[in-house]
Amino acid sequence: MGKPYPIELRERVVAFVEAGNTHRASALQFQVSIKFVNDMVRLKRESGSLQAKRQGNPGHGKLSKLHEWIRLRLQEKSDLTLDELARELSAQHGLKVHRSSVGRLLHRLGLSHKKRRL
Known part of the structure; x- marks a missing residue:
């Protein structure tokens, strides 16, 4: 832009x-x-003003109200994949989101979706 x-x-x-x-x-x-x-x-x-309007996304995406639900869901079941999490969002909240959107949200929240070996 x-x-x-x-x-x-x-x-x-x-x-x-x-x-x-x-x-x-x-x-x-x-x-x-x-x-x-x-x-x-x-x-x-x-x-009455010539100031430029704000550009870009104001940060109100589909998933903005579900941050806490996603955190809790990953605490309950830490080995969820992005695809599984996207399917659960669709089934439980009626939100159709792409796995990349879920991945970006997890990154912003500081959460990892990768499985860890013990």
Whole structure:
């Protein structure tokens, strides 16, 4: 994901339009797309600010409410595979998730899904 344009550029583009220039002229002047100019003018009109919105995932995935259940399940049966855990999530909670999603969650929680030999 790319970085948002600097606030200074955003302000200059909107000021150029507010000075009576067209969106197309503003895009040519500042070497940006017409859509960017349209978006900035609309953002200024609707919110009064030109701050960039937050990018990326806010962290509210399908599994976010089940962290504790997953921890407890792995304590009960520590030799569960990712596929088995994904099937249990589907059967007990109605969540269809891929094994890689379960693996990433376990990694974030600091848990291991690997079987250990004694």
